[in-house]
Amino acid sequence: MEWLNPYHLQVASFMLINAILGVSIYVTLSTGQLSLGNAGFMSIGAYTAALLSTQHQLPIPVGILAGSLLAGAAGILVGIPSLRLSGVYLAIATLGFGEVVRAVLINWESLTRGAVGIAAIPQVGRVILVWARDRGFSPESLGLQSNQFISLTVFLILLFSTLLTVAFFLRLSRSRVGRAYAAIRLDESAAAAAGIPTTYYKVLAFSQGALLSGFAGALFAHSTSFVSPGDFTYHRAVEILVFAVFGGSEHIIGPVFGAAFLTLVPEALRAISEYRYILYGILLVLMMVFRPQGVIDPALLRRFRRSGKGTPA
Amino acid sequence: MSSLLSLRNIGKSFGGLSALSGISFDVEPGEIVGVIGPNGAGKTTLFNVVTAIYPSTEGEVLFDGERISGLPPHTITKRGITRTFQNIRLFSTMTVEENVMVGRHCRTGAGVWRGVLRTRGERREERGIRGKTRELLDLVGLSGTDREMAAGSLPYGHQRRLEIARALAAEPRLLLLDEPVAGMNDAETQEVFRLIKRVQALGVTILLIEHDMSLVMKACDRLVVFNFGRKIAAGTPSEIRDDPQVIEAYLGAAERDADA
Numbered sequence: 196m197e198w199l200n201p202y203h204l205q206v207a208s209f210m211l212i213n214a215i216l217g218v219s220i221y222v223t224l225s226t227g228q229l230s231l232g233n234a235g236f237m238s239i240g241a242y243t244a245a246l247l248s249t250q251h252q253l254p255i256p257v258g259i260l261a262g263s264l265l266a267g268a269a270g271i272l273v274g275i276p277s278l279r280l281s282g283v284y285l286a287i288a289t290l291g292f293g294e295v296v297r298a299v300l301i302n303w304e305s306l307t308r309g310a311v312g313i314a315a316i317p318q319v320g321r322v323i324l325v326w327a328r329d330r331g332f333s334p335e336s337l338g339l340q341s342n343q344f345i346s347l348t349v350f351l352i353l354l355f356s357t358l359l360t361v362a363f364f365l366r367l368s369r370s371r372v373g374r375a376y377a378a379i380r381l382d383e384s385a386a387a388a389a390g391i392p393t394t395y396y397k398v399l400a401f402s403q404g405a406l407l408s409g410f411a412g413a414l415f416a417h418s419t420s421f422v423s424p425g426d427f428t429y430h431r432a433v434e435i436l437v438f439a440v441f442g443g444s445e446h447i448i449g450p451v452f453g454a455a456f457l458t459l460v461p462e463a464l465r466a467i468s469e470y471r472y473i474l475y476g477i478l479l480v481l482m483m484v485f486r487p488q489g490v491i492d493p494a495l496l497r498r499f500r501r502s503g504k505g506t507p508a
Numbered sequence: 509m510s511s512l513l514s515l516r517n518i519g520k521s522f523g524g525l526s527a528l529s530g531i532s533f534d535v536e537p538g539e540i541v542g543v544i545g546p547n548g549a550g551k552t553t554l555f556n557v558v559t560a561i562y563p564s565t566e567g568e569v570l571f572d573g574e575r576i577s578g579l580p581p582h583t584i585t586k587r588g589i590t591r592t593f594q595n596i597r598l599f600s601t602m603t604v605e606e607n608v609m610v611g612r613h614c615r616t617g618a619g620v621w622r623g624v625l626r627t628r629g630e631r632r633e634e635r636g637i638r639g640k641t642r643e644l645l646d647l648v649g650l651s652g653t654d655r656e657m658a659a660g661s662l663p664y665g666h667q668r669r670l671e672i673a674r675a676l677a678a679e680p681r682l683l684l685l686d687e688p689v690a691g692m693n694d695a696e697t698q699e700v701f702r703l704i705k706r707v708q709a710l711g712v713t714i715l716l717i718e719h720d721m722s723l724v725m726k727a728c729d730r731l732v733v734f735n736f737g738r739k740i741a742a743g744t745p746s747e748i749r750d751d752p753q754v755i756e757a758y759l760g761a762a763e764r765d766a767d768a
Contacts, residue, residue, distance in 0.1 A: 363624050370623025370630070371616055371637075378599050378610045385597040388559055390585035390614030390678045399620070445601075493601075 199339070204346035208418055210458040211353040215360050215411040217438035217450030222364060223404035224444045225373075226397050227380035229282060231432045232273060232289030233408040235296040236266040238427035240409025241416040242300060245313045248417070255319055259413040266409020270402035278397055293432050300424040312423025319352060319417040320345030349418050356414060357451075360407065365447050376400055408435075441482055443489025452491055510573045512537045512713050513558070513589075513682055519566030520550075520557055527553045528737045531567070535682070540704065540714045542724045542745075545734030546757065551717045552594055554734075555684050559591050560584050571682070586614040590675040591684035594717070596667050600660030604650060604670055607659045608641040611677025644673040648703060665696045672703065682713045689720050701727055725749070733757070 216233060223230045240262035247258040273292050280288055300307045307313065324334065324345055334344035367373050375396050378386035387393050416422045434457075442453020457475075464474065482489070511534035518531040528550040535541050543551045557564040560581045568577045576584055590611075599607050616637060622630040645655060648669040654662060659670060668688055675683055685704070689697040697720060704727055708714060718724050724731065725745045733741040733748060735757040741748060748754050 366624045366626065367620060371613065371618045371633075372620055372623050374602075374606060374610050375613060377602060377606075378613075381599040381601060382597050384561060384581070385593070385599070386610070387581035388561070388585060388591055388593075388597075389611050389674060390582050390590070391610070392580070392582045394580075 199343045199347065201342050201346040204343075204350045206459065206462050208346070208350050208353050210455045211350070211357045212411050212415050212418065213435075213438060213454035213458050214357050214451045215407060215414070216435045217442065217454035218360055218364055218447060219404045219407035219411065220435050220439045221444055221447055221450040222407060223401055224439060225368070225376045225380060226400040227281075227383065228277075228397060228401060229286045229436075230289045230401065230404060231286045231429070231436060232292045233404060233435045234427045234429065234432035235289075235293030236270060236405040236408035237412035237415070237431070237435075238293075238296055238300060238422075238424070239266040239269055240412030241422045241426070242307060242313070242412075243409070244413035245316045245416045245422050246306070248317050249313060249315065255317060255322060255417055259410065259417065262413035262416075263406050263410040266412065267402045267406030269409075270405025271398060273405070274398040274401035277401070278394060290429060290432060293427070293429060297424050297427055300427070307424075310424055312421060312425070313416075314421050316416050316420045316422065318345070318349070318420040320348040321420075323348050353414060353418065356410070360410075361447060361451060368447060372396070372399075437479065439489070441479065441489060443491040445488060445492050446496060448496065449489050449491040453489065456490075511535060511570075512572060513715070514570040514573075515554075515558075515567070516570065517567035518554065518557060518564050518569065520553055520562075520564050526737055528557070528564075529566075531734075531739055533732050533739065533742055535713060535715055537681075537713055538708070538711070539729045540708055540716060540727055542728035542731045543715060543717045543734060544719070544721075544724055544731055544748075545740075548736075549734035550737040551734055552686055553737075555591055555686055555715075555717065558584075558684065559589060582614065585678050585680075588679070588681035589684065590678045590680040590682075592668070592671040592675055592686055592688060594686040594690065596664075596671055598659040598667055598671060598674070601658055604645070604655045604657055604659050604662065605638075605641055607670055608644055608673050608677050609637050611674040612637045612640060614678050640677065641673075644676050645670075647676070647706065648673045649699065665692050665699075668692070668700070669703065672707070676707065676712070680712060682715065683707065685714060685716045685718075687717055687719065689718065689723055697723055 216237065219233050220230065243262035243265050244255075244258035247253040247261055248255055273289065277285055277288055301310050324341060327334075334341060339347065368376070375386070375391045378389065378391055379393050379396055383393055415426070438453040438457060439450040440453070441457060442451065443449025461475070513535040515531055515533055518528055519526070520528040531554060543554065545551055556562055558569055560579060564577060568575055570576070571587055571589060576587060579587070599610060602610070616633050618630040618633050650666060650670060650673065654666060659667065662670060672685070672688065688704070689700045692700065701723055704714060704716070716724070716728060728745055731743065731745055731748045732739055733751075733754050740757060741751045741754050743751070
């Protein structure tokens with residue numbers, strides 16, 4: 196089991212958390228709304244989960260659920276007034292929201308410990324290892340060292356969460372609600388004339404994106420066991436957007452691919468890390484020029500299916 | 509019997525510019541009523557007011573005896589008024605079938621959870637949507653090979669018919685058609701004429717904006733004539749043909765259309 200490297204598993208885990216974040220912006224974008232607030236919603240989920248488990252000793256799943264729901268509720272509150280805005284104006288307003296959340300996290304020191312952040316959040320892999328050892332299980336019996344077991348457990352939980360998320364929204368996109376989202380994105384007033392309550396669906400999609408960001412944030416808190424406001428800056432918001440821009444936002448596989456690829460490449464290029472953001476930037480410029488719809492679009496997926504090489508969707 | 513649609517003194521101005529003023533007329537159940545008039549006369553503005561794309565500045569719209577002014581567009585669709593657009597507005601990257609399926613939205617109810625869990629009720633509902641969609645595509649004459657295509661890649665005339673199918677998917681009692689044969693040749697116009705008659709036979713009342721005079725005269729039971737945002741005449745096609753005001757305001761344009 197030497198090949199099971201905790202570092203590789205950690206990179207893979209970040210790929211999965213980012214994939215969920217990619218889906219979170221995809222959901223909002225699927226109604227044509229551009230949100231840069233997902234880092235803010237992510238921080239709401241992360242801090243809620245972190246505080247509930249460190250201050251109130253609540254079980255990890257309760258914290259994750261509460262963090263997701265609180266972020267989703269914040270999404271409704273931000274989403275309703277934001278409906279008056281569209282395009283770049285919505286992006287600016289939601290970016291502002293993210294910065295407000297971060298300012299609150301930094302300044303509400305009695306609750307959040309300010310810029311220092313919250314440490315010693317129960318790490319889900321460790322918690323499960325302790326639980327298993329109490330019941331007489333030892334990872335060594337599987338040929339795993341403790342740290343391998345911990346990283347592997349985190350990875351598997353995140354993999355399950357990501358697959359569940361993708362399956363949920365893939366099915367949603369092929370349902371009545373998904374058709375309504377797509378119709379609103381393609382032509383909002385034609386959608387309204389076709390009988391779709393556009394306001395309802397736009398708020399729904401916005402808060403689903405927020406809930407998913409909060410979910411990713413809560414998973415992040417319990418995977419890294421440390422969160423601070425510095426994890427949720429506007430760089431994070433832009434990074435989430437780039438997952439969708441690079442990977443493609445017309446099919447759910449696009450942002451998942453974008454998140455995985457853009458998490459992996461900087462790690463692989465650590466040797467030339469001084470230049471990696473330059474490469475990153477060049478990549479985005481090239482995308483805008485040659486493939487503005489992103490790497491993966493429905494036409495590409497159809498070609499895959501026809502050639503019978505496999506069905507990525 | 510009460511009128512299906514009653515317009516009472518409708519006025520609409522954009523800033524200081526009056527696009528419609530003092531428009532009143534009724535549409536009776538089962539009729540085909542044509543709205544004609546030169547370009548810029550306010551015909552499309554009237555459709556936009558009725559379907560709440562934007563609110564009227566004056567007057568009220570009654571549908572089936574109830575006031576619908578002030579309701580949001582999707583509620584008006586659900587009450588039973590749907591429309592097509594002068595500049596076709598399909599969901600261009602969706603398939604032909606999906607466009608019609610979107611039109612079923614207000615007659616179906618599956619939400620997020622039922623859609624994701626694919627409950628038995630949801631699957632039945634989806635089958636119903638697909639069945640109705642096929643039926644409507646048959647009605648407007650879009651064949652099987654077209655149905656998987658992206659709506660935006662259909663030939664122009666087919667796009668117009670697809671828009672009618674999408675509008676019918678909501679089971680309207682009143683269908684507003686905004687220049688359904690604009691840019692079509694004679695054969696295509698004939699097909700749309702027959703389609704309009706088939707739709708009427710299904711019990712749908714039709715309000716029709718059209719510049720093609722031969723179609724209007726043949727298809728419509730009554731005509732309302734607009735000029736500069738006002739109603740200048742109303743009556744049967746033959747009455748309108750002989751109305752001196754209409755001839756003055758409009759027939760120059762009609763002759764040009766007849767040549768085309």
